[in-house]
Amino acid sequence: MTNKSTRKPPLVADRRYPSVKRTSSTSKAATAKPKPAKAKPAPRKRAPRKRSGKSGGGGGIVGFFRRLIGWILRLIWSVTWRFGAVVCLCVAMAVGYVYTTLPEVGALLDGRARGSVTMLDRNGDVFAWRGDQFGGVITTETVSPHLRNAIVATEDRRFYRHFGISPRGVASAVRINLSEGRGPLSGHGGSTITQQTAKLLCLGEPFDPGAGMTEAEYEAECRRGTLWRKAKEAVFAMAMEVKYTKDEILTIYMNRAFLGAGARGFEAASQRYFGKSASDVSPAEAAMLAGLLVAPTRYAPTNSLTRSQNRATVIVGLMEDQGYLSPAQAKDARDNPAELSQAAAERAGGYFADWVMSSGPEFFTRNTTEDVIIKTTLDRKLQAAAEEAMQFIFENKVRDGSKAQAAIVVMSADGAVRAMVGGREAKVVGAFNRAIQAKRQTGSAFKPFVYAAAMDLGYSPLDTVVDEPFCMTIPGSGQWCPKNYTNEYYGQVTLTRALKDSLNVPAVKVSERVGREVVREVASQFGIESDLAAGPALALGASESTLLEMTGAYAGILNGGSSVTPYGLTELTLLGDREPLMGIDGGIGERVIQEKAAQHLIWMMEKVVSEGSGRRAALPGWEAAGKTGTTQAARDAWFIGFTSQYVAGIWMGYDDNTPLTGVTGGGLPAEIWHEVMVRVHDGMTPVPLPMRAPEQVAQQRDGGSYGGGAQGNNGLGAVIDNVLRDLFGGGGGGGGNTPAAGGNR
Structure with missing residues (x-):
């Protein structure tokens, strides 16, 4: 028999859920027969992978390189994010520092290192800007x-x-x-x-x-x-x-x-x-x-x-x-x-604006740190007239390819410059301005100052002088024999004809008679500031001058004999100010010759245009006066003249002094003058010149301050003229040097 005390206890599965205390409400459910639990399938086991020395997961060469690449990437990332953090921190610090240095917005709106100049024409309209405009x-x-x-x-x-x-x-x-x-x-x-x-x-x-x-x-x-x-x-x-x-x-x-x-x-x-x-x-x-x-x-x-x-x-x-x-x-x-x-399309007055900038006070023009408003004398209608006339002549009268240049100045009788063109290219800025920068021999355009000195000393336009072969000895230079442009001589001529036909010999004789120093002084007081020739060739325009100076000097003749200083600036004001800092810097100055003398000289110069070498400059319906000028070898050609309203000067030549071909002062320069003044006077009512015809009493004016000369009747003058020829070598058309300067057309 089996011993019951040694029997093993039966196998019982562990409770999967905690026990629940029975209550009266659950007693019935507890006595119910429980359902058998459904068995959970066992998990499948993976078959173990075979490892090989040539391939496989974490081992071998591939695995090694994988681990190496991963390590490198982790290292790069570790360094990169730390370096990036440092960079970001440095950038943030730099940004923060710059932030502290930044001013308020208002202090940054105008950062110019220099100021600006705005120029207004005579009507108050803007026509040019210079400097840094703000x-x-x-x-x-x-x-x-x-x-x-x-x-x-x-x-x-x-x-x-x-x-x-x-x-x-x-x-x-x-x-x-x-x-x-x-x-x-x-x-x-x-x-x-x-x-x-x-x-x-x-x-x-x-x-x-x-x-x-x-x-x-x-x-x-x-x-x-x-x-x-x-x-x-x-x-x-x-x-x-x-x-x-x-x-x-x-x-x-x-x-x-x-x-x-x-x-x-x-x-x-x-x-x-x-x-x-x-x-x-x-x-x-x-x-x-x-x-x-x-x-x-x-x-x-x-x-x-x-x-x-x-x-x-x-x-x-x-x-x-x-x-x-x-x-x-x-x-x-x-x-x-x-x-x-x-204004922007015209680009008006480029040369004029440059001149105003160069002639005004430097600290308010070229190097201004302020914003400056300058009111000027420029008349844009006259400026356009000058530019159109220049273009017309060069397109229709000058051969293609010619490098000849020209310059124009138009001003009022008081020296107010109304227009300026310094070269064939009119709409330029900062270019070489031949009207104010080119010093050239004036030729016969200087002769009015010889006759101005004579008129002021009491000579009459109808006084006569003998035009004939004439020589004089110049100490240190030898014999000098001026000749007329035509190489012809016309005998006894009036001072008016001598100027009208630009005869050289009479001009020299009159200059020597009244005195070179007097002629030099008259020209200088009229505004020709360049060095004037010391010898007798002074009368023939051997001295150099600028077109602006010459035109200003002729304005002095028109206004009755008082000097003028050409000017373009009438008022200079700082932007925002009401009161100007300065006004007109120029205008009419002191009297140089008597008014009657100036009126006689204007009468003589009117004959140059109406009957003489300047006929191409004549204006329909207007009285005009002026003078031609052509220098030695035709290197420069001039015409300067005026009506009762305006004075205009024209120069023509080559920048390198190449002689002009077939051009004299009475030719293209006179035609440019005509084209300018026709446009300038368009629509204006003609006003007569302020000239005076001479009284019908004439004397022969011959000789020179070097020891001869006479005032008296023609017979006495002829005697003295013969004495001068004997004393100073005149006569016979003798050889000698060609004139130092002096064309006549």
Whole structure:
């Protein structure tokens, strides 16, 4: 029998759920027969992988390289995020430092190193600008919305979405540069408007004239595109984004951008090109202004309006694509491109404006640090007349390919210069101005001052002098024998005929009679400041002078014998001031000859135009007086003359002193004078010249201050003339030297 006490207890599965205390409510459920639990299938065991020395999971060569690459990647990441954190910290510190150095917006709007000069004509209208023009502050609120949108569309379409720099823009610029065969940082820069503003601010480094660097060098340094400079530019741009709002950054940019023709900022450019404020520009005008940003000089409408309009068409397309213009607005802008204002289109008075700048006080013109307004004497109608006359003659009377030049000055009798053309190319700035810079021999255009001295000493226009072969000995130089232009002699002639036909021998005789020093003094007091010849050739225009000086001297004859100082500036005022700092710097000065003498001389000079060598200058319906001048070998040709209203001077020649071919003062210069004055006097009522005919009492005026000469009847004059010939070698048409100067036509 089996011992029951040693029987093993039956195997019973562990309870899978904790026991629940029975209650009366659960007693019935507890007595119910439990359902057998469903057996859970045993998990399948994976067959062990066979390991091999050539392949397998973590072992072998592949596993080794996997672990090595993973380790390298973890190392790189470990170094990179730490280095990146350090870089970010350094950038943040740099941005924070730059932030503390940035001034308020108002201090950054006008960053010019020098001031500007705005010139007004005699009617008060703007005709020229010089220096760095700044039209005044504009903001994103006051500027035309079209202009603001054009700038953003052209320069930085994501301006309002980035934080000062645009990695996408930089990457795109690098790609374009490389595709075009340039270096990655050469050409397109991918700069945002904020970065461009940082560059305009030269990263906060202001121009210091005392630092030994010119303004041009300073600006070139600010534009350098090295990698280090780009990094500094990015930091500065981010600091600006922290310091200023987007609109403030755009405001700085709009006020500091250079836009060609000396204009700094869009307000100045709008005034310069369109004669209106930047708040009033149309979409077409806004597109043209925005198009200047990429290359201000190349796309300046004053240099090439067509090129500027084509660039503006591209900008209009960008504005349309980005939703700033409707299709209808864009079409209108393309169909009606922007046009220049009249002043900008004319570019009037380039030579004149340069002269005013050179003759005014330096600290308010060439080197001004202020914004200056200068009112001038320029008459734009007369300026246009002079330019048109010059063009007409050279197109119709001068052979193609000729390099001959000409200059014109028109002024009033008080010396107020109304027009000036310094060369064949009229619409230029900074060019060689032949009206004021070229000193040339005056030839017979000087002779009126010989006769002015004679008239002032009591000579009459009807007094006579003998025109004949004549020689005199000049100490240290030998014998000198002046000749007439025609190599003919006309015997006894009146002083009027001697001037009218520009005879050389009578001019020398009269000069010697009244005294060279007197002639020199009269010419000098009339305003010819150049060194005057000391010898007898003084009478024939051997001295050099400028066209402006000569025209001013003739104005003194017209106004009755008083000197004039030619002037172009009438009033100089600082921008914003009411009271001018200075007024007219020139005008009528002291009397040189008596009024009666001046009136007699005008009568004689009128005969030059009506009967003599200057007949081509005659004006229909107007009395005109003047004098021709042709120098030795026809290197210079002059005609200077006047009506009762205006004086005009013409010079013609070559810059290198090459002789003119077939040109005398009575030829092309007289014709240019005629064309100028016809246009100048168009629509005016003729007014007679202030001249006086001589009394019908004549004397022979012959001899010279060197020991002869006489005033008396013709017989006594003839006797003295014979004595002079005996004493000083006159007669026989003797050889000797050719005249030092003196044409007669």
